Amino acid sequence: MEGPLGIPLEHVLYLAITLFLIGVVGILIRRNVIFILLSLELMMNASALAFVAAGAYWQEADGQVMFMFILALAAAEVAVALGLVVQLARRFRTLDIDAASEMTG
């Protein structure tokens, strides 16, 4: 480990993987839409962390640029998804994602 900071890139990626997998488990075990969206945010953050870490390793700005794109994506996704949550709560009187199975998929 040399350099002024000395964080191995692998360790940051391990952290990103762990956060991502916590998000995956959250999506799989919850039935409440709000918690599923929350886990999605967690997964997006984990991938953003991987991008920023890679950008920091090569000392380029591209990682942070990708982070900003993820940020815009997350903002757009949350705006639409929360509109859907409000509609779900209004029509089915529940936040259970299994209630919205009218297409019987």
Place this chain on the structure above:
Amino acid sequence: MGYWLFWIAGGIAILSAFAAITRMNASHALIYLVITLLSIAVIFFLLGAPFAAALEIVIYAGAIVVLFLFVVMMLNLGRRAVERERQWLLPGIWVIPAIMAGALFIVLGIALSGSEHEAVIEGTMVGPKEVGRSLLGPYILGVELAAVLLLAALVGAFHLGRRYIEERREK
């Protein structure tokens, strides 16, 4: 020093992320998510990306989570929601997802540890100036596409919320 700070912040991020997905009360889970986001912002700062750290706090913790909180408040989830959540989250439901996630972690860990070259992040700061120059230089097409995406999201969110607003007004 920086290495230990990284793992302290990372540990806090992992613990609070775990707490966020296991809470029964949605607002408590959102507060834990804020803690996760703040510790990720600390890690960004350590990695030499202060602009990303600031954006993480301002937009993620400041805007997106607050949007979540608005919806949770608007839906007026009370003690009954916590009870129902407890019924939905059956004991033992986490076993198979946890096994799958563990297997994925092992596979990715093997893939990561395979490289012989030791990559070390030195933490040289890449400031907002370089980011802006890169964003409006080679990535200008992406910025335009993000603008289109945000416009589409705006129209979509307005369309989804409009009927709700109109019904409220009729009452």
